[in-house]
Amino acid sequence: MQIRQVRLDGPGVRGTQVSGAVLRDLLAVLIEGSQRALRIRTQGRSTAPGAMPAWIVAASDISVQIIEGSTILRIEGPSLLEAAPDEFRQAQLFPEVDVARPAIDYLIDSLEAALGSEDQSALYDGQLLKVFGRLGSVFAKGVDHLAFDRSNGAAHRPLRITPGDLRQIRELERKIPGPQYVMVAGKLDTIRHSDRTFVLDLGEGREPIKGLADHCEDLQNFWGEHVVVAGTAHFTASGAIQRIEAEAPIRAASERDLSLFAVVPTPIARPMVALELRRPQGPRSGLNAVFGKWPGEETDEQIKEALDLLS
Numbered sequence: 001m002q003i004r005q006v007r008l009d010g011p012g013v014r015g016t017q018v019s020g021a022v023l024r025d026l027l028a029v030l031i032e033g034s035q036r037a038l039r040i041r042t043q044g045r046s047t048a049p050g051a052m053p054a055w056i057v058a059a060s061d062i063s064v065q066i067i068e069g070s071t072i073l074r075i076e077g078p079s080l081l082e083a084a085p086d087e088f089r090q091a092q093l094f095p096e097v098d099v100a101r102p103a104i105d106y107l108i109d110s111l112e113a114a115l116g117s118e119d120q121s122a123l124y125d126g127q128l129l130k131v132f133g134r135l136g137s138v139f140a141k142g143v144d145h146l147a148f149d150r151s152n153g154a155a156h157r158p159l160r161i162t163p164g165d166l167r168q169i170r171e172l173e174r175k176i177p178g179p180q181y182v183m184v185a186g187k188l189d190t191i192r193h194s195d196r197t198f199v200l201d202l203g204e205g206r207e208p209i210k211g212l213a214d215h216c217e218d219l220q221n222f223w224g225e226h227v228v229v230a231g232t233a234h235f236t237a238s239g240a241i242q243r244i245e246a247e248a249p250i251r252a253a254s255e256r257d258l259s260l261f262a263v264v265p266t267p268i269a270r271p272m273v274a275l276e277l278r279r280p281q282g283p284r285s286g287l288n289a290v291f292g293k294w295p296g297e298e299t300d301e302q303i304k305e306a307l308d309l310l311s
Helices: 020-043 054-059 103-115 126-133 163-175 255-261 300-310
Strands: 002-009 063-066 072-077 145-149 159-161 180-192 197-201 209-212 226-235 241-246
Touching (some): 002 103, 020 126, 103 126, 126 163
Antiparallel strands (some): 002 072, 002 145, 063 072
C-alpha cells in the first residue's frame, strides 16, 4: 500500500475537526479525479460511455485517516500492480504509467500540468478539468488552500492549489478545441487487447498517435501493417492531437492513402477566448488613432467641392 497526504488550511478547519461536507466534496474529487487521470494516461480519454473499468475502480480505492493534531489527510491506497495484478503484470504493455505508483499520483500529476499551463500536455482533457473545478465547493466551505504531497512526508515540495487557481483551470478548459472527424494513415505499431487501445506510427520523427478502437473486431489482423483510421480526433488545449476514436472499420492503406493521410490532424476551429480578444487602447491606438482625422489628404474645401459635384 502507498501513502500520500493532503493538507487543508483555512478558517473552516480546526485541528482534526473537518466538516463532513468538506470531506465529502474533497474525497469525491480525489476518487473520481484519480480514476479519470489514470484512464487518460492509459487510454487517452478520461471518460467513456458505460461503466468505469473494474481495474481502474480497484486502483482508485482509498482509505483516509486524519493525522492527530493536524488537518492533514493520510491517504492510503494500492499501487496499480497491487490493485490489478492481472492487468499490470506485463508492465511493458503500459509504458504510460509506473505500476508501482498509486492512482492518486496521476491525479496530482494532471492537476500540476493544468496549473502549469502545459497546453500540450495530454495529462488532462475537458472532463477531467471539470472534476478539478469541483474543488470550488471545498474552497467555498472555509478552506483557503490545499496541499497535495506525493512523497509521504519526505523532502519534496507539495503541490499547492488555491481558489484563484480554479480560474486558470476554467480558462484552460475553454481553450480546448472541439472534436472533429479525421482520416489518418500510419503503421499500426501497438495493440493492447484489454482496453482496445492502439498506437499509430506516422514515421519521419513525428509523434505517434494514440487511438481507441472500441468497435473494431479485427484490429489484431493489421498489427505491423500500414492502415487508414477514420474517426473522431480529440485535441489538447494547444491544438495537439490527444487521441483518435476509430468509428469505421480499420482498413489497409494504399500508397495513395499514405500520401494523402499520413499527416498529424490539427483542429479546424479553435475556441475564442475573451481575454485574447481584448486589446487595450492608448492615445495612438484603436479609435484614438483615427478619431478627428480624415483618412485622406484633401482639404475641407476640396471635399466640399467634390460633394457639390456629386449632388
